[in-house]
Amino acid sequence: MLAKGGCPKTMLSIxxxxxxxEGKWKLLIxxxxxxxxxxxxxxxxRTVxxxxxxxxxxxxxxxxxxKLIKREVYDTFPPAVEYTITPHGLSLEKVLDELHFWGLSHRQEVIGK
Structure with a gap:
């Protein structure tokens, strides 16, 4: 259930x-x-x-x-860099799931496919 529209703390957290x-790429990454x-x-x-x-x-x-991902640089030549999602980033799992289901419903509503 969404909080009612005028709560300043809710507006700040959102x-x-x-x-x-923000943007179209961060959640996909x-x-x-x-x-x-x-x-x-x-x-x-390649994935995105x-x-x-x-x-x-x-x-x-x-x-x-x-603090949603961690960047690790390895002391090699050339330097190898790897990215992993942090526990804080993983806490968005429910958000991603809900966006997935809403996107399916939205596509059906707007496009009919």
């Missing part, structure tokens, strides 16, 4: 969530990392269709700043 997850195990940059790029390297780099930095 604003915080939207700021951390988190979903790509949610199946467990670290992934390298190119593996994420249509994202450019520049955009992926920017979104990964933002997700890391919001």
């Amino acid at each position: 604003s915080d969530a939207l700021q951390a997850l 988190l979903f790509a990392l949610s199946d467990g195990g670290p992934k390298r940059f190119k593996a994420i790029a 269709n249509g994202i450019t390297d520049k955009t992926l780099s920017r979104e990964l930095k933002s997700l890391e700043a919001n």
